[in-house]
Amino acid sequence: xxxxxxxxxxxxxxxxxxxxxxxxxxxxxxxxxxxTEAQWRVMEEIDQKDFMPSMFAAKREYSxxxxxxxxxxxxxxxxxxxxxxxxxxxxxxxxxxxxGRLCLKSLNKIRLKAVEEVWMTLEPDLLEASISFNEQLxxxxxxxxxx
Numbered sequence: 001x002x003x004x005x006x007x008x009x010x011x012x013x014x015x016x017x018x019x020x021x022x023x024x025x026x027x028x029x030x031x032x033x034x035x036t037e038a039q040w041r042v043m044e045e046i047d048q049k050d051f052m053p054s055m056f057a058a059k060r061e062y063s064x065x066x067x068x069x070x071x072x073x074x075x076x077x078x079x080x081x082x083x084x085x086x087x088x089x090x091x092x093x094x095x096x097x098x099x100g101r102l103c104l105k106s107l108n109k110i111r112l113k114a115v116e117e118v119w120m121t122l123e124p125d126l127l128e129a130s131i132s133f134n135e136q137l138x139x140x141x142x143x144x145x146x147x
Contacts, residue, residue: 033107042070046094
């Protein structure tokens with residue numbers, strides 16, 4: 001294996017480790033307020049106002065049934081509420097309850113503290129280099145979907 005190949009596979013391995021660590025840390029943060037990581041994602045989307053379960057499922061590559069289950073769990077925890085749609089009784093408009101907003105606010109505060117402890121310690125030049133690398137990698141992956 002030549003130097004370039006060794007570097008590429010080392011970079012891939014590190015990205016896989018980072019991806020795993022990000023998901024693990026995000027899950028740990030969610031668990032601190034009694035949520036799963038998936039429930040947190042749904043609550044963030046609902047907080048953006050135009051939440052549609054089917055679009056969320058497609059964007060996140062979840063099944064519609066999985067999103068319905070998450071919504072039922074959040075309803076049981078009194079984190080979200082819904083009302084029937086104006087045009088169609090089958091359409092539901094989801095919103096965060098007061099308890100849901102407080103939970104999300106608490107979670108965002110915990111997340112900000114974690115970001116400060118990890119990310120804010122990094123040098124700006126290093127962050128800029130990382131951003132540049134990530135942008136190029138994202139472009140390459142999007143341009144070559146078969147890889």
